[in-house]
Amino acid sequence: MTHQPVIVRGASLLGEQTADVLLVDGVVAEVGTARVDAPSDARVVEADGLVLLPGLVDLHTHLREPGREDAETVRTGSAAAARGGYTAVLAMANTSPVTDTAEAAERVHALGRAAGIVDVQPVGAVTKGLRGEELAELGLMARSRAGVRVFSDDGKCVADARVMRRALEYVKAFGGVVSQHAQEPTLAGATACCHEGELSGRLGLPGWPGVAEEVIVARDVMLARHTGSRVHVAHASTAGTVEVLRWAKSLGIQVTAEVTPHHLLLTTDLLGGYDPTFKVNPPLRPAEDVEALRDALADGTIDAVATDHAPHARHDKEHAFVDAAFGMLGLETALGVVASVMVSSGRMGWGDVARVMSTRPAEIAGLAGRGDQGHGRPVAVGEPANLTLVDPAASVVVDRDDSASLSRNNPWHGRTLTAAVRATFLRGTPTVLDGQLVEIGATTEGSLT
Numbered sequence: 204m205t206h207q208p209v210i211v212r213g214a215s216l217l218g219e220q221t222a223d224v225l226l227v228d229g230v231v232a233e234v235g236t237a238r239v240d241a242p243s244d245a246r247v248v249e250a251d252g253l254v255l256l257p258g259l260v261d262l263h264t265h266l267r268e269p270g271r272e273d274a275e276t277v278r279t280g281s282a283a284a285a286r287g288g289y290t291a292v293l294a295m296a297n298t299s300p301v302t303d304t305a306e307a308a309e310r311v312h313a314l315g316r317a318a319g320i321v322d323v324q325p326v327g328a329v330t331k332g333l334r335g336e337e338l339a340e341l342g343l344m345a346r347s348r349a350g351v352r353v354f355s356d357d358g359k360c361v362a363d364a365r366v367m368r369r370a371l372e373y374v375k376a377f378g379g380v381v382s383q384h385a386q387e388p389t390l391a392g393a394t395a396c397c398h399e400g401e402l403s404g405r406l407g408l409p410g411w412p413g414v415a416e417e418v419i420v421a422r423d424v425m426l427a428r429h430t431g432s433r434v435h436v437a438h439a440s441t442a443g444t445v446e447v448l449r450w451a452k453s454l455g456i457q458v459t460a461e462v463t464p465h466h467l468l469l470t471t472d473l474l475g476g477y478d479p480t481f482k483v484n485p486p487l488r489p490a491e492d493v494e495a496l497r498d499a500l501a502d503g504t505i506d507a508v509a510t511d512h513a514p515h516a517r518h519d520k521e522h523a524f525v526d527a528a529f530g531m532l533g534l535e536t537a538l539g540v541v542a543s544v545m546v547s548s549g550r551m552g553w554g555d556v557a558r559v560m561s562t563r564p565a566e567i568a569g570l571a572g573r574g575d576q577g578h579g580r581p582v583a584v585g586e587p588a589n590l591t592l593v594d595p596a597a598s599v600v601v602d603r604d605d606s607a608s609l610s611r612n613n614p615w616h617g618r619t620l621t622a623a624v625r626a627t628f629l630r631g632t633p634t635v636l637d638g639q640l641v642e643i644g645a646t647t648e649g650s651l652t
């Protein structure tokens with residue numbers, strides 16, 4: 204594929220030194236602190252005052268295709284991701300049908316290539332049909348063209364310790380990882396829909412306790428130690444989980460973890476109005492948990508921010524609180540939330556944002572070492588030109604209707620967030636410019652072969 208060269212002028216790399224960055228044929232061709240000469244046909248992007256980051260990588264996205272194309276498709280979810288500064292997303296397996304075979308994984312991968320807006324890396328189910336009983340085709344998914352490395356029954360916990368042990372043993376052979384939705388079902392209860400605490404009692408809503416998450420995280424780190432395999436904790440939400448992670452990492456156990464933007468900022472008292480927009484799994488927690496999650500992200504105990512972007516159609520979300528679907532949108536607002544909570548407060552710099560939203564997620568997902576198809580790489584000559592240009596001084600009032608997603612379950616509507624994505628580049632091709640999506644259309648390499 205031929206690209207128009209791009210010259211990004213005067214951006215600050217990871218918020219530090221200012222440079223001109225030339226993108227040619229999908230890679231970073233030059234990085235210069237003095238003025239870089241660009242080919243005459245190059246597109247010039249003036250980036251004075253903007254911050255250049257490696258393209259963001261989302262470890263945890265629900266794209267809903269196949270099965271619920273009324274809520275999101277691979278294309279619309281990819282567009283929302285690009286607007287959020289992402290160049291790669293991991294598409295969760297809880298679609299209909301479930302991504303539990305090589306064919307299903309290849310299909311999602313091909314849909315992503317056809318949309319051509321971000322790289323869509325399918326997550327494979329751990330067990331057939333997410334039923335928690337029989338392992339899915341882990342090896343076949345790994346060896347397929349999709350090259351699956353992350354496996355998850357997300358939405359359902361792999362509750363059976365024997366099944367979890369087997370899965371960890373299996374994925375070890377090809378450097379895979381199991382991403383666990385940690386929730387002990389016997390402690391959570393079938394009707395639970397919010398954090399169990401003083402507020403759930405007052406609202407008369409069945410709750411589930413933080414310990415339901417923590418006992419599974421504790422069990423899984425012990426299984427990771429026993430098997431010598433790698434476990435990833437999806438959407439960590441409690442201070443107790445942070446304690447277990449800190450302890451496990453101090454012993455050298457191979458465990459990584461993600462936190463969502465909403466668990467970094469929103470608290471359980473938002474449920475006071477029974478608004479199902481704030482119904483999510485795991486649930487919003489009290490402020491003490493939120494504080495522990497921020498500390499853990501800043502000190503590296505939690506490796507990554509992952510959105511858990513969970514689009515839902517109106518008719519699934521607009522119900523009485525107990526009946527509404529779990530989940531909230533996240534791709535377009537994640538960077539703004541992280542900037543508002545972590546950067547504005549001085550707890551993290553832009554280099555840290557690059558680490559938790561690009562480098563570490565790419566490493567965890569096995570995307571960092573994939574040559575010219577790699578993500579989460581440094582902004583340096585010869586590296587794939589997957590980049591995000593951010594205005595760190597912007598202040599944006601979130602409008603749920605200003606979205607590329609098909610769904611509107613946006614918990615940030617009406618809030619003011621700091622920082623905005625100005626441009627996103629996928630292998631040197633702009634997917635977003637001046638904050639607007641660039642119409643891309645199907646690329647030849649993305650054809651459904």
Ligand SMILES: NC(=O)N[C@@H](CC(=O)O)C(=O)O
Pocket residue numbers: 265297357358359384482483484485511513514529530531
């Ligand atoms: N996060 C959610 O609240 N919902 C997710 C499932 C999940 O990640 O638990 C979904 O698929 O809607």
Ligand SMILES: [Zn+2]
Pocket residue numbers: 357358359384437438484485
């Ligand atoms: Zn989940």
Ligand SMILES: [Zn+2]
Pocket residue numbers: 263265295357358511513
């Ligand atoms: Zn999820």
